[in-house]
Amino acid sequence: NSPLARIINQQARAQTGHGWGSAKSPDCSGLSLQELESLDWERIDLSEWLAILAESGQYPTAANLDIETLTGTGSELNAGARADAAERSVSRAQGLDGGDIVHDAAGTLREQIQADLP
Structure with a gap:
């Protein structure tokens, strides 16, 4: 339901083998807690999310973190x-x-x- 959820879902499914289904029978389910726990988070690329944060002025910097x-x-x-x-x-x-x-x-x-x- 958010860009971050989509980004994580796309990359996590590649790791877990959890597919998207077919056009006639799509699988839009979320990831289970076990699947989230098994992820190699080092392989999750959040650069798209960071770009969205930067573009929207929400990217944290030393000046705005306290x-x-x-x-x-x-x-x-x-x-x-x-x-x-x-x-x-x-x-x-x-x-x-x-x-x-x-x-x-x-x-x-x-x-x-x-x-x-x-």
């Missing part, structure tokens, strides 16, 4: 009042005890190593 425009209230993706990424990260970390987290992670790692020992 945390507010990417994630905060200035973001076009922001559907409502949303704190920027830094504020959300601080909020998520409140009440967490770093020592407990490290201790729990070390215990889990120790258990996994012991389980793999002969």
Whole structure:
């Protein structure tokens, strides 16, 4: 339903062997999560998409990239009042005890190593 979706769909189908069907029986289905997961994204050429962004003035540059425009209230993706990424990260970390987290992670790692020992 968008140029980006079309570009990815065209190139992904070449990788997955998922065809388009025939004129009498077209296959316009999307890609499954498994197909998306199996893609070699290094082989997906997004140059057409980047050209569209540049032509429309939406191509990101160092001058227009900052945390507010990417994630905060200035973001076009922001559907409502949303704190920027830094504020959300601080909020998520409140009440967490770093020592407990490290201790729990070390215990889990120790258990996994012991389980793999002969």
